[in-house]
Amino acid sequence: MPDKKLPLYYSFLSFFVIAVILAIIVRSFYQLDYSWDFSLLGPYIWLPSTDGGGPGLFLKGLWITIKMSFEGIIFGTILGIIFGMLLTTQEKIAKFAALFYVDIFRNTPVLVQLYVAYFIVGTAFNLSGAVAGVLTMSLFCSAYVAEIFRGTIANFEKGQIDAAKALGLSPFQIARKVIAPQALRTMLPPLIGQFVSLIKDSSLLSVVAIPELTKEAQNAVTVTFRSFEIWFFIALLYxxxxxxxxxxxxxxxxxxxxxxxx
Incomplete structure (x- = not known):
């Protein structure tokens, strides 16, 4: 029988680790010779009535971050499933092309991809920074989604497919009723991890002057010289x-x- 005391041990260990981290953070704050002033964040979060009211630069930047990230997630997921299907095919040329695509976008930094999309491809096709940014995030995300899809399908139990065929189910019914529910459950945790990573990587869009959250934070730091308060708040929003x-x-x-x- 499993040791019932083990969960209690993990609970104490978790509390200990959290306590150590909090102690380090608190000590770091006390050792820092700095006068904190979070009141300066107010106008950047919500404009005062004298300026017309409404969302401030940080909330506007947050909206752009969310919007562009989710556009990248949606397009990246669709492309990833398509390339993932090509990775599982027996047709060698299509499989090699999909593998080459996945390797390019998985094995190169997203910042380099963004520069290429904006300064080279964007210049050639007259793309705006927003379009180049969504394009880069979509392609980068799709490479990881394709590999997640390939790994899930490759490890799927073939006996269930054979049993479904024996019951007379069509290929579409097998895909919809047998493979899809189980594959989605297996894919969901790594997919969510990739989506969270993509939202954080969207901060790189600031290098091509897109007014997302990180770019607006950089602008605020330039004006206020209060980097600690601003970056703490930006980290909280992310x-x-x-x-x-x-x-x-x-x-x-x-x-x-x-x-x-x-």
């Missing part, structure tokens, strides 16, 4: 967005697990 995405992913994973059991 944390909130990614926590929501992760929580939705865990909820969907739990719902899929329940539906498969029934």
């Amino acid at each position: 944390f909130v967005v990614n926590t929501i995405v992760s929580s939705v992913g865990r909820y969907l994973e739990k719902k899929l697990s329940v539906s498969l059991k029934h």
